[in-house]
Amino acid sequence: MITHDILVVGGGLAGLSAALSADPRLSLAVISRVHPLRSHSVAAQGGINAALGNTPEGKDDNWEKHAFDTIKGSDYLADQAAAELMCREAIPAIYDMEHFGVPFSRSPGGLIAQRPFGGAGIPRTCFAADRTGLVIAHTLFEQAIKRRVKVYDEALVTKLVVENGRCVGVIIYDLATGQILPIRARAVLFATGGYGRVYLRTTNAYINHGSGIGIAYRAGVALKDMEFVQFHPTAIYPKNILITEAARGEGGYLLNNKGQRFMADYAPSAMELAPRDIVARAIQTEVDKGNGFEDEYVHLDLRHLGQKKIDKRLPSVREICLKFGGLDPVEKPIPIQPAQHYSMGGIDVDVRCATSLPGFYAAGECACVSVHGANRLGGNSLLDTVVFGKIAGREASNFVKGLEKKYGTEKLLLDEAVAEKAKVDSWLSRSGGKMAHHLLNDLKVVMSEKAGIFRTKKQLAEALEAIREIRDDYGRAFISGQCLRYSQAIVNLIEFGYMVDLTEVITLGALLREETRGSHYRLDFPKRDDGGWLKHTLVSLRDRKPEVSYRGVQITKYQPQERKY
Amino acid sequence: MKYIFRILRFDPGEDQSPCFQDFVYETEEKKSLLEALMDIRNDQDCSLSFRYSCREAVCGSCAMVINGQFDLACRTMVESLSTSLIVIEPLPNLEIQKDLIVDMEPFWRALFAVEPYLFVGETKPEKGHRIEDREMEKIDQFVNCIMCGCCYSACPVVARDERYLGPAALAKLYRFVKDPRDERAYKRWSRVNTETGAWGCDTVFKCNEVCPRKVRPADGIEGLRRRLILGKVRSVFKRGQ
Numbered sequence: 001m002i003t004h005d006i007l008v009v010g011g012g013l014a015g016l017s018a019a020l021s022a023d024p025r026l027s028l029a030v031i032s033r034v035h036p037l038r039s040h041s042v043a044a045q046g047g048i049n050a051a052l053g054n055t056p057e058g059k060d061d062n063w064e065k066h067a068f069d070t071i072k073g074s075d076y077l078a079d080q081a082a083a084e085l086m087c088r089e090a091i092p093a094i095y096d097m098e099h100f101g102v103p104f105s106r107s108p109g110g111l112i113a114q115r116p117f118g119g120a121g122i123p124r125t126c127f128a129a130d131r132t133g134l135v136i137a138h139t140l141f142e143q144a145i146k147r148r149v150k151v152y153d154e155a156l157v158t159k160l161v162v163e164n165g166r167c168v169g170v171i172i173y174d175l176a177t178g179q180i181l182p183i184r185a186r187a188v189l190f191a192t193g194g195y196g197r198v199y200l201r202t203t204n205a206y207i208n209h210g211s212g213i214g215i216a217y218r219a220g221v222a223l224k225d226m227e228f229v230q231f232h233p234t235a236i237y238p239k240n241i242l243i244t245e246a247a248r249g250e251g252g253y254l255l256n257n258k259g260q261r262f263m264a265d266y267a268p269s270a271m272e273l274a275p276r277d278i279v280a281r282a283i284q285t286e287v288d289k290g291n292g293f294e295d296e297y298v299h300l301d302l303r304h305l306g307q308k309k310i311d312k313r314l315p316s317v318r319e320i321c322l323k324f325g326g327l328d329p330v331e332k333p334i335p336i337q338p339a340q341h342y343s344m345g346g347i348d349v350d351v352r353c354a355t356s357l358p359g360f361y362a363a364g365e366c367a368c369v370s371v372h373g374a375n376r377l378g379g380n381s382l383l384d385t386v387v388f389g390k391i392a393g394r395e396a397s398n399f400v401k402g403l404e405k406k407y408g409t410e411k412l413l414l415d416e417a418v419a420e421k422a423k424v425d426s427w428l429s430r431s432g433g434k435m436a437h438h439l440l441n442d443l444k445v446v447m448s449e450k451a452g453i454f455r456t457k458k459q460l461a462e463a464l465e466a467i468r469e470i471r472d473d474y475g476r477a478f479i480s481g482q483c484l485r486y487s488q489a490i491v492n493l494i495e496f497g498y499m500v501d502l503t504e505v506i507t508l509g510a511l512l513r514e515e516t517r518g519s520h521y522r523l524d525f526p527k528r529d530d531g532g533w534l535k536h537t538l539v540s541l542r543d544r545k546p547e548v549s550y551r552g553v554q555i556t557k558y559q560p561q562e563r564k565y
Numbered sequence: 566m567k568y569i570f571r572i573l574r575f576d577p578g579e580d581q582s583p584c585f586q587d588f589v590y591e592t593e594e595k596k597s598l599l600e601a602l603m604d605i606r607n608d609q610d611c612s613l614s615f616r617y618s619c620r621e622a623v624c625g626s627c628a629m630v631i632n633g634q635f636d637l638a639c640r641t642m643v644e645s646l647s648t649s650l651i652v653i654e655p656l657p658n659l660e661i662q663k664d665l666i667v668d669m670e671p672f673w674r675a676l677f678a679v680e681p682y683l684f685v686g687e688t689k690p691e692k693g694h695r696i697e698d699r700e701m702e703k704i705d706q707f708v709n710c711i712m713c714g715c716c717y718s719a720c721p722v723v724a725r726d727e728r729y730l731g732p733a734a735l736a737k738l739y740r741f742v743k744d745p746r747d748e749r750a751y752k753r754w755s756r757v758n759t760e761t762g763a764w765g766c767d768t769v770f771k772c773n774e775v776c777p778r779k780v781r782p783a784d785g786i787e788g789l790r791r792r793l794i795l796g797k798v799r800s801v802f803k804r805g806q
Contacts, residue, residue, distance in 0.1 A: 035669070037712050038618040038626045052692075098693040101683030101746065103701055103708045110695030128708070134623055135708050142682035176662065205619040206603075241621045320621060323640045324597075437607040483612035485576065486663045 001410055004029045004150075005400045007170060007185035008393070009157050009212060011036030013044075013133070013382060014364025015191035016140035017389025019149045023397035029150040031172065031183065033207060033491070036141050036151060040193055040205040041385065044133025045244035045316060047115065047125035048386070049379035050090035054111040058122035063087040066124060068558060070380060073119040073275045074344075074373025075518035075528065076560040077225065077536070077553055082351050082369045084556065086380075089387045094126055097386065102139045104128050105313075115249045115313075117378040119275035119565070125379040130244050130316045133382060152183075154486075157212070158494050160188065160219040160360065161408060161416050167219070167359035168408025171420045173494065178484030180421040182413035186403055187396040189361040190216060190347065191389060198499050198506075199340035200448040203235050203242040212366045214498025216347045217505065221355045222540040222549075224368040225345035226502070227509030228519050230376055231453050232341030233279040237297040239324045240339040243317055245378040247302060247334075248272040250313050254283065255299040255333065256291040262298075270565035277375040277519045278565060280338040284453050287337070299333035306330075338453060342381060344372040344519065345509075348538060353392035359399060363392035370536065373553075374518020424484075427493055433478030436493045443470050443496075443503060451507050456523050460511040467507060471500045501541075508546055509537040530560050567591045568643065570605060572613065573654045575661045583661060585652075592643070598651070599627055599638040602665075615665035622777060625713035629665050630654040635715040635775035656718035672717050675730040679738040679757065684749035700745050707740035707785060709778045716772035716782050728761040732772035735763060736785030742792060751796050763789040 004027045008015045011032035022028050030036065051061040066087040071078050098104060098112065105128055107113040114123040128135045144151070154175040161169045161182065169184040195210020196202035217223050233254075234243040248254070254272050256262045266282040267274035274282075283298050292298050302310055302317075307330045310318055314329075321329045346368035353361045353369075364385040371384055450463035474497055479489040515529035516522050535550040568590045575583035588605045596604070599617055606613040616626040620639045627638040632652050643651070659667035716732040717723055723731045735757065741747045742754060757763045763786055772782040 034616075034618050034624075034626065038616070038624040040619065040624075042623050042711070043619050043621060095689075095691070095693055099683070099685050099689050099746075101685075101741070101744065103704060103744070104693075106696055106698040106701055108698075110697050112693050113698075129705075131623070131709065134711070138708070138710075138712075139683075145677055146680075146682040205624065207618045316623070323622065435607070479611050481610060481612040483576070483614075485578070486614035486666055487612065488606065488614070489611035 001182060001184055001413065003184040003407060005185065006187045006189060006396050007031060007183055008189045008191060009170065010039070010191035010193060010364070010366070011151065011153070012039035012041035012191060012193055012364065013137060013140060013385035014389035014392070016137070016144055017386045018189050018191060018363060018393035018396070020140065020143055020147065021390040021393035023401065024147065026397055026400055029152060030144070031152040031155050031157060033154065033156040035153045036144070037137060039137065040208055041137045042134045043205060043242065044382055045130040045242060046117065046246035046249065047127035047132045047379045048094065048136070048382040049117065049120070049124050049377070050094040050126055050383065051087065051124055052091060052094060052112060052114060052126065054107055055114050055123045058114060058124060061122055061124060063091065066090065069120045070371065070377055071373070071558045072563060073375055073377040075375055075563055076530070076534065076558070077228070077370065077373030077517060079370050079554040080556040080558055081554055083371045085351055086371045086383060086387050090383050093383070093386050093390070097136060097139065100139050100143050102128065102136055115246060116273060117249050118245055118270070118273045118279065119377040125246070125249065127246065129312070130246055130314050136382065156491050156494065157215065158420055159416065160215055161413050162219055162357065163408045163412055165358065167357050169413050171417050173490065175486050175491070178487065180417050180424065182417045184407050184410070184413055186400045186407060187359045187361065189363065189392050189396045190366050191362070191364045191392070192366045194343040194365040195499065195502050196340050198443060198447050198503050200444040201235065201240045201337070201339040203232055203240060203339050203341045209495040209499055210343070210502050211495040211498040213346055214501045216355065216360070216362065217501055217541055218498070219357060219360070220541060221357050221360065222348040222538040223345060223505050224348040224536050224538055225370055225509070226343070226505045226539065227513055227537060228344035228374050229340060229506065230276055230342035230344060230519050231280040231338040233276055233283050233338050234300050234336040235339035236320065236325045237335040237337050241320050241324050242341070243300060243320065243334060243336055244314070245276070247300060247314055247317055250309065251305055253301045254279070255301050256286045257293055258291060262286050262291065267565040274565040275375055275377060280453060281521060283336070283338055293335065297335040297337040300336045301333040302329045303331065303333065342376055344368065344370070344374065344376055351391070352395045353388055354395060361392045361396045363388040374520060424490060424494070427477065427479060427490070428482060430478045433476040434473050436477045436479050436489065436496060439470055439473055439477055440492065440496055440499070443467065443499060446470070447503055451510055454521050454523050455510055457511065460507055463507045464504065464511060467500060467504050474500055505539045505546060508548065509539060512548060513537060534560065566593065566644070567649065569650050570601065571650065571652045572664070574664050576663050577661065596643050597639050598631060598641040598643055601643050602638060614663045623711055625711035628656055628713040628715045628718070628777070630656065635719050637713060637777045640777060656714055658718045658720065658723045659714070669714060671727060672714050672731070672733070675717070675734040676712070676737060678730060679734045680749070680754070681734070681737045681741065683741060683744065684747050686748035694746050696745050704740045704743050706780050707736050710736065710780050711778055713777065715775045715777060719771040719775040721769060721771060722765050722767050726761065726765065729765040730757065730762055732782030732786065735789060736780065736782035739785035739788045743788065755793060755796055757789060758793050763793060
């Protein structure tokens with residue numbers, strides 16, 4: 001049986017950071033459903049925040065200011081000590097990456113360049129043109145090569161194995177062989193990313209099904225603040241590929257069909273650089289009022305930046321527009337609309353990235369510490385992955401080194417694998433039923449129509465009912481064909497079960513939270529209610545049903561105030 | 566619009582040899598080739614296998630040969646092919662694992678062989694190195710590489726000599742040799758001073774031609790050669806002293 005001290009699940013930025021910070025004397029492996037360089041982290045464009053103070057406008061910047069912006073941006077739902085930790089650690093994290101070889105763009109004088117991003121008054125976002133995620137992912141992978149980190153790629157984790165209240169391994173579906181196998185580990189660390197694909201419109205990769213979060217939930221671990229779903233303001237219409245916030249950071253305008261910079265009506269001082277929740281709602285409101293184009297989108301205008309600046313600072317944006325939008329942003333405004341982008345919520349972890357299940361850790365988008373609260377600032381997600389990935393790797397190492405009992409029982413792990421295999425076999429033996437990809441599409445339609453940017457009690461209740469009906473249909477789901485090797489159909493079917501759980505948790509949290517905070521906008525409760533709702537939602541699976549509880553937000557020195565930009 | 570997708574199918578455990586299978590595909594929408602393949606898989610044959618992830622030309626998963634051209638399926642629009650017959654094959658120079666999925670192992674092995682990571686020196690300046698942007702620009706095109714394997718698969722030298730490191734790995738090495746922060750010893754990296762390394766290239770520039778990210782790996786190979794010659798001249802000069 002394959003056995004390791006630590007098994008990191010996911011090969012994106014959080015997973016690789018964890019692998020690199022773990023104790024090198026321990027046996028560690030990274031397992032990922034794709035090769036690490038195919039992870040969604042590579043799609044991050046705009047940058048990573050740290051109060052380096054490298055620009056003339058930002059020379060007085062410090063991590064406290066960064067923490068304040070993060071907390072205000074979160075609509076005061078972030079745990080403040082955690083946000084402070086992240087912002088403090090941001091500075092050494094950037095220099096670590098510089099010494100790992102990340103080719104950051106430079107400012108005159110040769111320091112790491114910084115650009116303005118939403119929700120921060122000053123340039124704080126470090127970047128490498130508009131391919132920051134790509135170069136950081138490749139650099140961390142290079143370091144993993146250097147340290148000979150063991151990687152199992154193209155294997156989907158389908159389940160956590162728990163023995164006597166401790167996580168002892170996972171079950172995997174190995175795509176290359178089609179086998180379902182156990183892997184034994186003394187600690188398991190999830191860095192499995194987000195679930196964007198439960199929405200019709202998303203900037204996320206096709207692989208972002210969110211099953212990692214669902215697997216944790218099924219293992220009894222609570223999910224936190226799942227109702228907070230970030231919609232990125234600028235996804236290109238109609239393919240919904242991300243156009244980075246850096247496009248606005250570099251000076252791009254948002255224009256409605258009257259040619260007006262409408263952000264003046266919504267965030268008069270921050271304008272296009274208000275936080276994402278505010279800009280996304282503004283765009284959707286303009287479209288809903290008939291001020292958009294084709295009732296679908298508004299314009300992001302970069303023309304005044306000129307070709308030279310666009311080619312230097314936003315080359316990928318230009319390439320995306322040319323290839324996927326059929327237009328050149330040097331000459332034409334870009335049609336954009338909001339699309340699901342990020343999950344503020346996730347697996348409930350503390351600042352050490354530990355969950356309530358001993359031996360099980362989580363970091364990155366799949367986890368919720370919480371540092372992003374009800375709305376994440378642009379440039380803070382890459383930061384979250386590298387800071388908390390590192391902490392998670394270290395903490396998992398400490399856990400393993402402190403263990404008396406070494407490994408889980410082989411028989412238990414083998415039995416669990418047999419049970420998983422039986423589930424897949426039963427799907428393959430079906431000769432009819434509802435096609436799995438149709439069910440997935442139904443789920444996406446429900447989430448997009450009823451649990452999107454604007455929400456009401458009626459719609460959320462309808463969504464919850466629809467999701468539970470889809471769950472019944474999942475029991476009868478059907479795929480054609482028999483091949484077990486490299487079967488994306490089987491991957492999709494396994495993950496779909498978890499997606500149903502996730503959407504139920506998102507919707508239930510949203511239905512119960514009768515206030516408006518950050519990305520969660522209730523048309524029927526349009527005000528923030530600190531008296532009743534300055535608390536985290538926790539949903540756990542008990543007796544196969546979601547059980548909801550709440551936990552107060554941790555405040556250090558930033559008292560909640562009205563959020564104006 | 567109605568298309569015929571002629572896709573090379575192969576399952577090494579089951580089939581004797583690869584053969585083409587035709588799928589009829591109809592769409593009125595502007596679909597990418599990847600979206601079309603997913604539709605075909607979902608609606609016609611769920612055993613059809615291919616890799617994908619980001620669908621925005623940055624993860625490097627879906628490189629394949631489309632009507633004879635190397636490209637990423639995600640960034641190829643079906644209608645842009647201006648034909649109703651679309652022939653899709655897996656990347657050549659690599660073993661087929663199933664259908665359009667190839668074994669990338671030799672490609673990664675070549676990459677690992679060049680020690681593709683920064684060799685940091687003793688000095689780690691606290692606020693990072695001071696480097697002018699124009700210095701970083703010299704490695705700009707190389708850090709745009711997504712390791713999709715198009716160049717490796719299209720390379721005629723790789724085709725005839727599997728020991729050749731290939732364009733992506735050599736360009737990656739050049740990216741580090743050229744990085745002002747990198748302090749790898751000449752002796753260490755000049756191991757590519759061989760016919761299976763920097764001198765293996767035939768300079769037919771297939772790699773430059775097929776790169777979906779506008780990288781010119783041959784520039785990197787040429788740069789390595791220049792440096793190797795310079796290194797040789799220097800060592801001769803030193804001996805003469």
